Structures are given as C-alpha cells and as structure tokens.
Amino acid sequence: MEKINQKEINRENLLNKGVGLLMKQGYHGTGLKEILDAVKIPKGSFYNYFGSKENFAAETIEYFILPYITQLQNYLAQSEGNALGGLERYIKESIVELERTDFKGSCLLGNLIGELSDTSDTCRIALKTSLNRYRDVWELGFSCAQNEGAIRTDKSARELADIWVNAWQGALLRMKVEQSVAPLNQCYQELLLNFFKK
Amino acid sequence: MEKINQKEINRENLLNKGVGLLMKQGYHGTGLKEILDAVKIPKGSFYNYFGSKENFAAETIEYFILPYITQLQNYLAQSEGNALGGLERYIKESIVELERTDFKGSCLLGNLIGELSDTSDTCRIALKTSLNRYRDVWELGFSCAQNEGAIRTDKSARELADIWVNAWQGALLRMKVEQSVAPLNQCYQELLLNFFKK
Numbered sequence: 414m415e416k417i418n419q420k421e422i423n424r425e426n427l428l429n430k431g432v433g434l435l436m437k438q439g440y441h442g443t444g445l446k447e448i449l450d451a452v453k454i455p456k457g458s459f460y461n462y463f464g465s466k467e468n469f470a471a472e473t474i475e476y477f478i479l480p481y482i483t484q485l486q487n488y489l490a491q492s493e494g495n496a497l498g499g500l501e502r503y504i505k506e507s508i509v510e511l512e513r514t515d516f517k518g519s520c521l522l523g524n525l526i527g528e529l530s531d532t533s534d535t536c537r538i539a540l541k542t543s544l545n546r547y548r549d550v551w552e553l554g555f556s557c558a559q560n561e562g563a564i565r566t567d568k569s570a571r572e573l574a575d576i577w578v579n580a581w582q583g584a585l586l587r588m589k590v591e592q593s594v595a596p597l598n599q600c601y602q603e604l605l606l607n608f609f610k611k
Numbered sequence: 612m613e614k615i616n617q618k619e620i621n622r623e624n625l626l627n628k629g630v631g632l633l634m635k636q637g638y639h640g641t642g643l644k645e646i647l648d649a650v651k652i653p654k655g656s657f658y659n660y661f662g663s664k665e666n667f668a669a670e671t672i673e674y675f676i677l678p679y680i681t682q683l684q685n686y687l688a689q690s691e692g693n694a695l696g697g698l699e700r701y702i703k704e705s706i707v708e709l710e711r712t713d714f715k716g717s718c719l720l721g722n723l724i725g726e727l728s729d730t731s732d733t734c735r736i737a738l739k740t741s742l743n744r745y746r747d748v749w750e751l752g753f754s755c756a757q758n759e760g761a762i763r764t765d766k767s768a769r770e771l772a773d774i775w776v777n778a779w780q781g782a783l784l785r786m787k788v789e790q791s792v793a794p795l796n797q798c799y800q801e802l803l804l805n806f807f808k809k
Contacts, residue, residue: 437729437730438639439638439640439725440637440640441639442638516728517729519725524725525725526722526784526787526788527637527723527724527725527726527784527787528637528722528725528726530788531715531787532635532636537787537788537790540788541788541789544788568801572797572801575785575797576778576797576801578785579784579785579794579797580777580778580781580798581781582781582784582785583777583780583784584778584781586724586725586780586781586784587742587773587776587780589724589725589728589729589735590728590735590738590742591739592735596773599770599774599777600774600777603806604774
C-alpha cells in the first residue's frame with residue numbers, strides 16, 4: 414500500500430482552502446491567519462511548503478484551473494468524432510452549474526487578474542500560464558472540430574481558442590454583475606454557434 | 612463669479628484618489644486611512660460625504676466610467692455619418708493609450724467585479740449601472756452604424772453592444788496577464804471588423 418504523505422495532504426488542504434478564500438475575499442482581503450486557522454496547520458509548515466503568501470496564491474491559481482482542464486479534456490475524449498458537440502456539452506454543463514451555485518463559482522483567474530496583475534509578477538505569470546493551458550485544450554477541441562468540418566477554417570484553432578477564452582471570461586464577469594447566465598448564453602450562441610460555425 | 616463649493620472639491624478629490632487606489636490595490640487592499648491621508652480630509656468629512664467605505668467605492672465606480680462615456684459620445688458626435696469609423700477611432704485611441712500606460716489603465720469595473728460582486732450588493736449594483744450606461748452608448752453607435760448600412764442588422768444594436776462590451780472586458784483582462792495589446796487588437800479585428808461588419 415502506498416504510504417500517505419502527510420505533507421502532500423497538508424499542501425492539498427491549503428490549496429483547496431485557498432481557492433475558496435481567494436474566490437470569496439480576494440488576495441488582499443484574505444489574511445494568512447485565516448487560511449492557517451481554517452486548515453489547522455502551523456505557520457512554519459505553511460512557509461515550508463510555499464515560502465510566502467504570494468507564492469501560495471500563485472500555486473492556488475495553477476491548482477484551480479486543473480479540474481477545468483481535465484473536465485474539458487474528458488468531454489472531448491467522449492465526443493466520438495463530434496468535437497463541437499463535446500465543447501457544447503461542456504459549456505451547457507458549466508452554465509447549469511454556475512446558475513445552480515448562484516453565479517458564485519465563476520473563475521478565480523478572472524477575479525484575481527484585476528487585483529494582482531499589476532502588483533505581483535509571480536501571480537501574473539501563474540495567471541498567464543493557467544489561462545494558456547486552458548486555452549490549449551480549447552485549441553485542441555477547435556482543431557478537431559475544424560478537421561470534422563464543423564467550424565470555420567479561415568482562422569487558426571489557436572486564434573479561435575483565444576477569442577473564445579477571452580470572450581467567455583468577459584461574459585463571466587458580466588454574469589456576476591447581472592446575476593444572470595444570459596451573458597453566457599449569448600456568448601455561446603453568438604460566438605460558438607454563429608461566428609465560429611461553418 | 613460662481614462660488615466654489617469646497618464640499619464638491621473635496622468629494623471630487625476623494626473620488627479621484629479612490630479611482631487610483633482601487634485600481635492599484637483593490638477594495639480590500641485599500642485602507643480608509645490611506646485615502647484620507649492622500650487627500651488630507653478628516654474622517655468626519657468622509658463619512659459626511661459618503662456614509663461608508665462601501666458607498667464610497669460604489670460612487671467611485673460610477674465616477675470612473677463617466678469620462679469613458681463622454682469620450683465615446685464625442686467620437687460618435689464627430690463621426691459625420693460614419694458611426695463605425697467613430698467607434699473604430701475610439702478603440703484605436705484606447706489601445707494606444709493602454710499600451711502607453713503599460714497596460715495599467717485597464718478598467719476599474721473589470722478589476723472590481725471579481726472582488727466585490729459576491730460580497731457587496733451596493734457595489735454590484737454600481738458596477739451593473741455603470742456597465743449598462745457604457746453599453747448604452749455602444750448601442751447608440753451600433754444603431755447609427757446599422758442605419759448607415761455598415762454593420763449587420765440581423766441582431767439588434769443592443770445585442771451587438773452587449774457582445775462587444777463583454778468581449779472587450781475579457782480582452783482587457785487577458786491584456787493584463789499577457790502584458791500585450793494583442794488580445795485587444797484581436798477582439799477589435801475579429802468582432803468589430805469581421806463578425807459585426809456587413
């Protein structure tokens with residue numbers, strides 16, 4: 414039996430808690446004490462794992478995006494020669510989930526870009542890397558959809574993926590102020606099913 | 612001669628300072644003391660003008676968007692029967708300015724949506740009102756451009772304006788992480804000059 418590594422469990426607990434707190438209160442609004450109290454881990458261990466609050470935030474950002482990447486990859490893997498259909502199912506599922514959780518889920522990346530891009534280069538690079546990784550899966554999906562003749566080919570899959578990821582991020586922000594998934598549905602309908610579709 | 616109202620000057624100074632500090636440090640990262648020290652106004656006056664830090668942030672949000680609305684209206688007013696040309700000049704000018712100021716200008720609204728939408732209803736409503744006011748000017752511009760036969764008419768000017776304002780907001784976030792205006796140029800080229808154009 415594999416030995417459970419307590420250090421890894423602690424790191425994971427801290428990152429999980431970090432996602433929730435940074436999402437709800439932002440970077441400046443989240444005190445280190447609050448994180449440590451929530452997971453009952455001593456300050457020394459925290460610094461041993463992450464070195465600083467800034468590094469912790471950067472790792473939390475990269476940790477946050479992983480399940481979204483996996484989920485999108487799974488939808489694509491199960492799309493059986495209909496990549497656009499897989500992307501559509503992923504989007505529809507996301508919209509249902511965001512509505513179910515009262516628009517609070519949203520995207521930690523979008524939340525933190527405004528707060529941290531200008532003040533922390535470490536976090537900005539984590540945001541950039543994470544967004545690019547997520548974009549890369551969309552690029553793969555669009556590339557398959559192009560090969561299947563479902564979407565336009567006069568733009569590269571990378572271009573389409575960049576347009577999509579950015580527009581979706583903007584629609585997520587508008588969703589939060591409007592407390593409505595209408596901006597998401599509009600983004601999906603107009604870009605994916607109209608502008609991108611062949 | 613009109614009597615200068617010191618109370619109005621103080622309010623304006625506070626709001627101006629508020630824009631800078633909230634943009635740079637976010638809501639939670641900006642202490643009330645920092646604002647008061649910067650403008651040398653006593654705490655009592657601040658509460659007399661705004662009532663709370665939350666109300667102050669809400670007023671700062673609404674104050675921030677006003678010059679953008681005026682500027683866009685001016686470009687449209689000077690467009691002489693070529694509304695799309697006026698909108699294009701406004702966008703190009705914005706891109707030049709964002710590059711000149713090292714991508715720090717961006718949009719206070721986009722920066723604060725993530726931080727405040729879930730935690731302050733007062734600020735969320737100020738964000739919603741401000742975004743809608745800005746959207747309304749785009750709607751007017753697109754409506755003129757439709758009448759002039761420059762852009763598609765199978766979608767309402769309101770729909771086009773919503774798609775545009777949201778996608779632009781997302782492109783501004785991506786600009787900040789990439790430290791490049793490429794996402795803005797892409798948004799402009801692909802949406803305005805491709806998807807929207809007749």
